[in-house]
Amino acid sequence: MADTEQVDETTGAAPDPKDGRRAARLAKEISAFAKAHGGSEGHLQYLGERGARIVLVGADGEWGDLVAPTRAVAEQAVRAAGITVHEQFDGDFAAKVRTGPYEWSRMAGIQVGGPRNG
Numbered sequence: 001m002a003d004t005e006q007v008d009e010t011t012g013a014a015p016d017p018k019d020g021r022r023a024a025r026l027a028k029e030i031s032a033f034a035k036a037h038g039g040s041e042g043h044l045q046y047l048g049e050r051g052a053r054i055v056l057v058g059a060d061g062e063w064g065d066l067v068a069p070t071r072a073v074a075e076q077a078v079r080a081a082g083i084t085v086h087e088q089f090d091g092d093f094a095a096k097v098r099t100g101p102y103e104w105s106r107m108a109g110i111q112v113g114g115p116r117n118g
Helices: 019-034 071-081 089-093 099-111
Strands: 042-047 050-060 063-068 084-086
Touching: 019 042, 019 050, 019 063, 019 071, 042 071, 050 071, 063 071
Parallel strands: 042 084
Antiparallel strands: 042 050, 050 063
16 A cells, blocks of 8 residues: 655655644734735745744835744745745845834844834
């Protein structure tokens, strides 16, 4: 009898049965972000064993991120949300990000304090 168990090509492990629910929850959060910010585009970043980061940039320049347990879950979530995903975070896409005082105060390793955006 042939082995029919699906295997994650990146880890060699069988997919977690909870991955579909995780992707659906992330897709819902991505869609809510897009709705609140006039649309959204994204980029997936590898985080090693931690999973994958979904970086979102709204049409208004606001940005945020979510973390998925695997790249496969992240890819499933962005597909379900229907957003455009960029291969690289550079050029025109990066220029869409609007930063404020909070981000500037956190750059270069300053992690405590700083004003809030607003």
